[in-house]
Amino acid sequence: MRVVPVRHPWRWVGIAVVLVLAAQFAHGLATNPGWDWPTFAKYFAASSVISALGTTVKLTLYGTLLGFALGIVLAAMRLSKSPFLQVVSFSYVWAFRSIPLIVQLLFWFNIAYLYQTLQFGVPFGPALFTVNTNDLFGPLGAAVLGLALHQAAYAAEIIRGGILSVDAGQLEAAAALGIPRRRQFFKIVIPQAMRGILPNAANEVISLFKGTSIVSVMAIPELFYQVQVIYGRNGRVVPLLMVATVWYIVLTTLLSIVQYYVERHYAKGSARSLPPTPWQKIRRGWSRVRRAAAATPSFAHAPERGAAG
Amino acid sequence: MNGGLPMVDVRGVHKSFGDLHVLRGVDLQVEQGSVMVILGPSGSGKSTLLRSINHLEKVDAGAVSVDGRLIGYRRRGNRLHELTEREILHQRSEIGFVFQNFNLFGHLTVLQNVVEAPVSAQGRKRRDVESLAMELLERVGVAEKAHDYPRRLSGGQQQRVAIARALALQPKLILFDEPTSALDPELVGEVLDVIVELAHSGTTMVVVTHEIGFAREVADTVVFMDEGRIIESGSPEQVLDNPSSERTRSFISRVL
Incomplete structure (x- = not known):
């Protein structure tokens, strides 16, 4: 007996509609002179843009590493049995989630206005050495600090959520086996918490990556600031915004691929x-197509044999 | 070896969870090399008692000693000093514990599950532990699964791995908390066989279970608990066949 699969005619209608809209958009991209592709091409790999991109990547990297390192500590504090540590962690998260990132960044940028020098020494007593605040925090340092502290508050909650999702029996078994506390955390709990942490953490990294554009208020030459400078000079706003957009898309795509394999x-x-x-899927799909093509002449017989048996 | 001292000595133990008084003055001695089976209806406090033997539950009053050493505390003169978590973890690494729900580490292979604690808690050499682990997996009949993840194993196989994991610590004592209650009926036998074999090899163990047949076969002592107290204890013949308490009699007639 032949099996007739269900047909889905509306799927084909949907595909046709989407294809037409996509074609129209692509056509517009190619023919509308407003996109100004020659200018885009001129600046896309310009050395000023590339070095600004480097700054953006650096801000993201440091913000992520410091933010998540502090986030792990905060999550561990919040989950510890010490009420003191719990309150400290809770207050940190409360404070840094309450202050808008841009406000916090401007505070760090202007920290030298509040404290011209920083002294290290005995509290309320003599100073051992003194540094000029502006030497310690350049604008870039202030930006990294602000991004990392902000990120840490969110990272702490994401990590805490992941840890809470691990079955309590796992910790109980680790405790019953006498596995040392730190090893319980890093070897038993964290690897299993990662499944819950990763999708949210990747969201955070990607949003931090694009969020670095906020640092342009501090006149730090990251990607978005740099394209603003260029279009301020030559007036070609759209193609330069496209330069930034395409770079953001390219790097977000790379991050998404990394996320897939880490997960x-x-x-x-x-x-x-x-x-x-995805690569294995494509290869399997292709070999299925080839097999089907090779088997077409005898296809009608196969189900009959199955039905008889 | 400690010349006549019981392996487990529980004295006057009380434990409450909030308003719920779960253990109401329990005394219990388990002789070295003997097998004790604890029976009782659910909520009778038998799991809590078992968990307090390795300090997974901290008792409110009374004392627990294993092999002559106080669990969770150190006595100095007239005072009991709480042990640090590190010291408690060390004490636990000498006591095997098998859970109802196996609690194997899902992200580690079977072999890694067995090897983890002897290496990290007891500081033994990984290579030595690995060969011991393979022997133990052989003994419980899951050696061919050594490199699989627990999720690919049946419940019975997982519980046998959990037993091998407890044995790898070369414990003085093994505690079993309803080891067959989460298993499909046809898988109960394979796990009980392993525990019976262990019992005959002279391992000291305390088993909380509902398997009366198992109790009859291997227990040196059967203890019946209800409402946080030990109602009676004695040889299997005594407790299972001629219970002196009406409560024991009615419980046994219900589970048989």
Whole structure:
């Protein structure tokens, strides 16, 4: 007996509509002179843009590393049995989630107005050495500090959520086996918490990456600031915004790919078999198409045999 | 070896969770090399008692000693000093514990599950522990699964791995908390067989279970608990066949 699969005619209608709209958009991109592709091409890989991109990547990297390192500490404090540490962690998260990032950044940028020098020494007593605040925090340092402190508050909550999602029985087993506390945390809990942490953490990294554009208020030459400078000079706003947009898209795509493989790594043991990578899917799909093409003449017989048996 | 001292000595233990008085003065001695089975209806406090033996629950009053050493405290003169978490973890690493829900580490392979604690808690050499672990997995019949993740194993296989994991610590004592209650009926036998084999090899153990047949076969002492107290204890024949308490009699007639 032949099996006739269900047909989905509306899917084809939907595909057609989307294809037409996409084609129109692509056509507009190519023919509308307003996009000004020659200017885009001229600046896309210009050395000033590339070095600004480097600053953006650096801000993201340091913000992420410092933010998540502090976030782990804050999450551990919040989950500890010490009421003191819990309150400290809670207050930190409360404070840094309450202050808008841009306000906080401007505070750090103007820190030298509040404290011209920083002294290290005995509290309320003599200073051992003194540094000029502006030497310690350049604008870039202030930006990294602000981004990291802000990020830490969110990272702490994401990590805490991940840790809470780990079955209590896992910790109980680790405790019953006598595994040292620190090892329980890093070897038993964190790897299993990662499955819950990663999708949210990737969101945070990507939003931090784009959020670095906020630092342009501090006149730091990151990507967005740099394109503003250029279009302020030559007046070609749209193509230069496109330069920034395309770079943001390219790097976000890279981050998304990294996220996929990191998540796959931490899925070990959670599924009976790991999901295939996109590349494996494509190869499997292709070999299926080839097999189907080769088998077409005898296809009609195969189901009959199955039905008879 | 400690010449006549019981392996487990529980004296006057009380434990409450909020308003719920779960253990109401429990005394219990387990001889070295013997097998004790604790029976009782759910909510009778048997799991709490078992968990307080390795300090997974901290008792409110009374004392627990294992192999002559106080669990969770140090006595100095007239005072009891709480041990640090590190010291408690060390004490626990000498006591095996098998959970109802296995609690294998899902992100580690079977072999890694067994090897983890002896290396990290007891500081033994990984290579030595690995060969011991393979022997133990062989002994409980899951050696061919050594490199699989727990989720790919049946419940019975997972529980046998959990037993191997407890044995790898070379414990003085193993505590079993309803080891077969989460298993499909046809898988209960394979796990009980492993525990029976252990019992015959002279391992000291305390088993909380509902398996009366198992109690009859391997227990040296059967203890019946209800409402946070030990109602009676004695040889299997005594407690299972001629219970002196009406409560024991009615419980046994219900589970048989």
